[in-house]
Amino acid sequence: MTYPESPNDAGSPRIRLDSGRFWAGAVATAVVAALIALVGILICRWTLGIPILAPVGAGAWGDAHTGLFVFGAAIVALVPAALLYLLMLGTPQPGLFFAWIMGLATLAAVVYPFSTSAPVNQKGATAVVNLVLGIAITSLLTGVAARAVRRTGPPPPPSRTIRQRYEYEYEPTQPVNIPPSRAPRDWE
Numbered sequence: 001m002t003y004p005e006s007p008n009d010a011g012s013p014r015i016r017l018d019s020g021r022f023w024a025g026a027v028a029t030a031v032v033a034a035l036i037a038l039v040g041i042l043i044c045r046w047t048l049g050i051p052i053l054a055p056v057g058a059g060a061w062g063d064a065h066t067g068l069f070v071f072g073a074a075i076v077a078l079v080p081a082a083l084l085y086l087l088m089l090g091t092p093q094p095g096l097f098f099a100w101i102m103g104l105a106t107l108a109a110v111v112y113p114f115s116t117s118a119p120v121n122q123k124g125a126t127a128v129v130n131l132v133l134g135i136a137i138t139s140l141l142t143g144v145a146a147r148a149v150r151r152t153g154p155p156p157p158p159s160r161t162i163r164q165r166y167e168y169e170y171e172p173t174q175p176v177n178i179p180p181s182r183a184p185r186d187w188e
Helices: 018-048 063-089 092-113 119-147 162-169
Strands: 016-017 148-152
Touching: 016 063, 018 063, 018 119, 063 092, 063 119, 092 119, 119 148
Parallel strands: none
Antiparallel strands: 016 148
16 A cells, blocks of 8 residues: 655655665775775784784785685675665664764774783784774765765755845845945045
C-alpha cells in the first residue's frame, strides 16, 4: 500500500545516495590506507630504526606481519565504509554518528599497542601509525560520503543575498536631505 505525499513535503528536495560513487571512493580510501600503513612501517624501520611488526633481522620490509598489516589497513578502511553506507541509508545526521564511532575506534587502535609486551618505542610507533590511519580513513570517508549524496526533486527557492536583504530591510522610505551646512566638503 502506498500513501500520498504529505502536502508539507511536496516541494522539498529528496536526497539519494550514489552507490557507485560512494564505493569507488571507499576502494580508493582502502588503497590510501594500505599505502599509509606501508609508508608508516618504512619510516619507522628505515628512518627511525624501530623494528615495528618484525624483528630487526627481517630488514626494512619486515616479514609477513608487514604484509598483513598493510592488507589489514585496507580491509579496516572498507569496514567503516560499509558502516557509513548503512548510517547514510537510515540515520539522521550520519556524519555525526560516524565521527563518534571512528573517533572511539581510532582511540582504541592507538591505546591497544600499549597493552602488548613490546618495547615502548615499538608501542609508540605502532600507535602513531594507527592514529594516522584512523584520521585518514575518517576524513577520506567523510569527504566521499559528502560527494556521494545527490539531491533530487525541485530546487530550493532562491534566497536573497546579504546585499539584497540589507537593501530591502534598510531602504529609507523617504529621501534623506542633508542640510548644506552638514554636507561633506571636498578638501582642497
